[in-house]
Amino acid sequence: MSNQLKVYVDNIGRYVDFTGGETLLDVLERVRDEIGFDPICAHVNNKTEDLRFPLFSPKKVEYLDIDSSSGQRVYVRSLCMMLYRAISEAYPGVRLSVEHSISRGYYCRLQGLDVTPEVVGRLKSMMHVLVERDITFERKERLTADVEEMFRRQGLDDKVLLLQTQHSLYTTYYRLDGVLDSYYGALAPSTGILRSFDLQPYHEGMLLLAFDPADHAKPAGAVVQEKMYKAFTDHLAFNRVIGVKNVGELNRAVTEGRSADLINVAEALHAKKISSIADDITSRFNRGGAKIVLIAGPSSSGKTTTTKRLATYLVTNLLRPQMISLDDYFINRVDTPRDESGDYDYESLYALDLRLFNEHLNALCNGEEVEIPSYNFETGERRFKGNRLRLDSNSVLLIEGIHGLNPELTSSVPEEMKYRVYVSALTTLSIDDHNWVPTTDNRLLRRIIRDHKYRGTSAIDTLRRWASVRRGEERWIFPYQENADAMFNSSLIFELGVMKDYGEEILRHVPHDVPEYAEAYRLMKFLSYFEPIGDRIIPPTSLLREFLGGSSFNY
Numbered sequence: 001m002s003n004q005l006k007v008y009v010d011n012i013g014r015y016v017d018f019t020g021g022e023t024l025l026d027v028l029e030r031v032r033d034e035i036g037f038d039p040i041c042a043h044v045n046n047k048t049e050d051l052r053f054p055l056f057s058p059k060k061v062e063y064l065d066i067d068s069s070s071g072q073r074v075y076v077r078s079l080c081m082m083l084y085r086a087i088s089e090a091y092p093g094v095r096l097s098v099e100h101s102i103s104r105g106y107y108c109r110l111q112g113l114d115v116t117p118e119v120v121g122r123l124k125s126m127m128h129v130l131v132e133r134d135i136t137f138e139r140k141e142r143l144t145a146d147v148e149e150m151f152r153r154q155g156l157d158d159k160v161l162l163l164q165t166q167h168s169l170y171t172t173y174y175r176l177d178g179v180l181d182s183y184y185g186a187l188a189p190s191t192g193i194l195r196s197f198d199l200q201p202y203h204e205g206m207l208l209l210a211f212d213p214a215d216h217a218k219p220a221g222a223v224v225q226e227k228m229y230k231a232f233t234d235h236l237a238f239n240r241v242i243g244v245k246n247v248g249e250l251n252r253a254v255t256e257g258r259s260a261d262l263i264n265v266a267e268a269l270h271a272k273k274i275s276s277i278a279d280d281i282t283s284r285f286n287r288g289g290a291k292i293v294l295i296a297g298p299s300s301s302g303k304t305t306t307t308k309r310l311a312t313y314l315v316t317n318l319l320r321p322q323m324i325s326l327d328d329y330f331i332n333r334v335d336t337p338r339d340e341s342g343d344y345d346y347e348s349l350y351a352l353d354l355r356l357f358n359e360h361l362n363a364l365c366n367g368e369e370v371e372i373p374s375y376n377f378e379t380g381e382r383r384f385k386g387n388r389l390r391l392d393s394n395s396v397l398l399i400e401g402i403h404g405l406n407p408e409l410t411s412s413v414p415e416e417m418k419y420r421v422y423v424s425a426l427t428t429l430s431i432d433d434h435n436w437v438p439t440t441d442n443r444l445l446r447r448i449i450r451d452h453k454y455r456g457t458s459a460i461d462t463l464r465r466w467a468s469v470r471r472g473e474e475r476w477i478f479p480y481q482e483n484a485d486a487m488f489n490s491s492l493i494f495e496l497g498v499m500k501d502y503g504e505e506i507l508r509h510v511p512h513d514v515p516e517y518a519e520a521y522r523l524m525k526f527l528s529y530f531e532p533i534g535d536r537i538i539p540p541t542s543l544l545r546e547f548l549g550g551s552s553f554n555y
Contacts, residue, residue, distance in 0.1 A: 005055070005058055262494045424481075
């Protein structure tokens with residue numbers, strides 16, 4: 001009987017013969033010239049796999065390069081394991097923690113060693129040697145009990161705890177030059193593909209940078225994000241105090257019946273931070289400034305609830321918050337700029353009537369009355385319906401919108417009259433020491449749940465639009481986040497446990513035969529790490545209620 005089988009390679013639109021047991025790399029060698037690029041991973045039946053994935057039955061395969069979202073994640077994970085290998089050789093017993101993304105890179109700490117420029121330089125040189133050696137990332141699978149013991153011998157206690165809370169019979173792990181590790185997703189076929197990277201001293205640790213998206217031949221350049229760094233480190237300190245730094249510790253707290261304590265403490269931290277921002281606004285207001293508060297942030301960061309809770313605290317400070325929506329200052333649809341696809345680009349700053357908006361803000365600051373426009377999304381036209389507004393001596397104007405931190409939005413308003421708040425879900429919980437929880441994934445899950453519940457939008461549609469949303473954020477939001485007077489971290493340490501059941505149920509309905517299934521499957525695998533947490537005791541004022549429902553605020 002012949003073992004000859006066929007795999008459909010989507011990149012070239014035809015079937016390719018293979019023999020059972022061959023890998024994606026083996027098939028690639030037969031079609032590399034036709035594909036025209038060097039893949040780093042592939043979608044196999046719309047699931048992301050590494051190139052050493054063995055084939056035993058017919059499959060649909062799409063090879064992916066490092067520009068794809070899956071390819072970028074594979075590249076960064078592989079860099080992390082290469083860094084871990086270098087640390088294990090150069091400084092045995094030192095513990096690596098990859099904590100979060102910042103400044104276009106990934107912030108890494110070393111426990112048990114002072115991070116000096118000499119240490120960073122040595123590790124960087126060793127990583128370059130690993131690249132030149134082109135060592136295979138070996139994918140392995142064994143009984144979980146065996147993997148736990150191997151990780152325990154390497155001092156990876158965080159991974160042991162995570163595995164103990166998963167209750168899986170078998171576990172996949174990787175071996176690189178004798179060192180073992182596990183990652184939330186596939187790795188590259190070998191170190192030779194990881195030629196563009198950098199390692200720089202950064203505060204108490206290091207910044208690991210992958211390739212520059214605009215030029216793969218060089219590493220990405222770091223950008224200054226000092227306010228973002230402080231927002232992250234404040235929350236990391238909170239995580240250490242409550243003893244929940246990673247998913248294993250969160251799961252243990254849940255099984256020990258401590259969910260309510262975590263929820264109460266995390267909600268109290270939110271309340272304290274919003275109260276502090278309200279106090280700072282009030283202090284500036286009483287000195288003759290901060291009449292206009294601009295609240296900005298990326299999609300599903302919780303801007304709306306933050307704005308409403310901030311208004312409540314301002315009232316307790318004897319101020320009278322008034323609100324207007326940037327949406328009402330859209331220009332007529334026929335005049336709206338278009339994006340690269342030819343669609344109306346409502347996320348563009350220039351979809352707004354900046355001249356009228358600035359005139360109204362200055363008039364309001366001067367105590368004058370203005371007529372606020374109203375935008376009709378059905379007709380795409382702006383109307384004036386007699387909606388008039390004047391600020392009295394105790395009024396502060398709250399404006400929520402993605403462009404709030406962009407100086408051009410309020411270019412003619414004096415700086416002392418403005419107070420800017422940046423809201424984002426800066427997730428500080430780690431899966432384990434070498435696997436962080438991407439802030440983007442947290443927000444995407446929030447949006448999938450909210451869109452399904454309130455907008456009747458399927459997970460497929462939300463996933464399909466997400467890349468466009470992210471492009472808009474990169475252009476219109478992230479470059480201006482350091483302009484903020486205050487940063488509010490809207491993440492809640494328990495929220496992924498709460499969103500687990502909601503998210504899995506919605507994602508389960510994404511069909512296997514659509515491209516979006518790759519992302520749905522990845523998110524379901526991610527949620528599988530978490531013990532479920534019931535939402536019964538989450539207060540109605542919680543920011544998470546904006547997405548789950550049951551809020552005491554009107555949206």
